[in-house]
Amino acid sequence: MNAVAQYFRNIRDAVVTTLAGMRITLRYWMKEPAITVEYPDRLGPGETVDDIVSERYRGYLKLFSDKCIGCMQCMRACPINCIRIVVEKTAEVRMISRFDVNQAKCMYCGLCVEACPSQALAMTKRFEGACFDMSELRVRHVVDPVPVAKLKK
């Protein structure tokens, strides 16, 4: 008798659990929207690449050349020497004539940003660095020589 009851309980369990599962998938099928981000070209209305990248993302380096004091701390902090700075002294003013960041070498560790005493270096959210020639990744932040800023006390 027990075995017979078990037999019919098995049938009932199979039906009930299958229906429960199918109800869940039906809900997902009909109601839940897709959460996929269709990255390059279909980002949803009004969204840009910046919106899908999280805050504090470590992307390309950015230099605020009006804040840079030309101390070269970032160059020394960089573990793989991808920053190259040239500071020249003309007359009484020190000028930054070169501030190159090689984004191809950069490992996006952010040590240069931490080392900067004047918050002149920052990391942006830009991550789309694909290009056909590696030399395009050597970013020249200073084109015309700019005078160094004075560190505010």
Add this chain to the structure above:
Amino acid sequence: MYSAASKVYELFQPHLAAYGMPDTAIIIAAYAVPCVAVISIISVIAGMLTYAERKISADIQNRVGPNRVGPYGLLQFPVDGIKLLLKEDIIPDAVDKKLFKLAPYLVFSSTVLASMVIPFGGSFIVADLNIGLIFIIVVSSLLVVGFLMSGWASNNKWALLGGIRSAAQIISYEIPTALSLLTVILITGTFSLQEIVRAQGPWPWQWFMFYNPFTIVAFFIFFISSLAEMNRTPFDFPEAESELVSGYNVEYSGMRFALFFAAEFASIFITASLATAVFLGGGNIGMHPYESPLGWQLVMVLVFFAKTFVLCLVTIWVRWTLPRLRIDQMMAMCWKYFIPLSFACLVMTAAWMLVFDGNGMFWRMAQR
């Protein structure tokens, strides 16, 4: 005997006989025309089902699915087909070459042969055989030969295991499938599918599914065991991606693989249409399938395809809900549950017909 083939025969017989063509040749040609039409329609439907499967699985899993080729990715399946056509056709050195080449055609033809007797509504049936249902059961068991052949000829552990599993599975599940179809045969007393459709009516209470409580059970047994017969999840042991890589078709590439794939999806459609015709009233809208005007016949086709489409969706829906069973569970399900239950349905339906004088559950309602 009415069918699409006989209509073609009536249409062309006078013209072709005038050229001195022998009658046998005209009959063969008359059957070839609807056969080719059905094969091409079935192939396109199989392709569309692959698209539906990918899209529905994506919906269920909160993904997007194919959406790059054409509007909503609708052109994905012809593109996939073209890709498979252009792929290199690899025949490994160690395979049994003859069997290896033969197997995909056997699988595909056994699937498509079953569609020859399916009434698509109205007079759109290739051949209304008086052994229609038996023909389908026999022809769909040819599938085992193709699977086993491809598994053996591939000379590959996974393929062989897949072939053996499919043989065990399909042979077992053939019994409940046939028995649950037999309950309907008890009611109609004929194997001709067109006659089975005509014995039903347009309304749900006239369908054989709702003839009595046991035919409802028989319908579900038929549906589930045909899931097993066409190797769909939760019974996809012959393919079992996670354990057998891809089962019997691992060694195949290009068009030969595409034939296996098309056969798999065509069998979804054919099973759904068989269930529609036998249990859900087919394309019956309460009019004579042959003598009504062409417009109404096309409405019958629409009704038939609407019902079939819903069943196809359910098949896909089940696949993306349930995990694969264990192989002993699958066998236990067949031999310990489905076969006794389908026998019980058969016997109880016979008893029902004796007690209620051949009337269904809703016969009072239908009389009003």
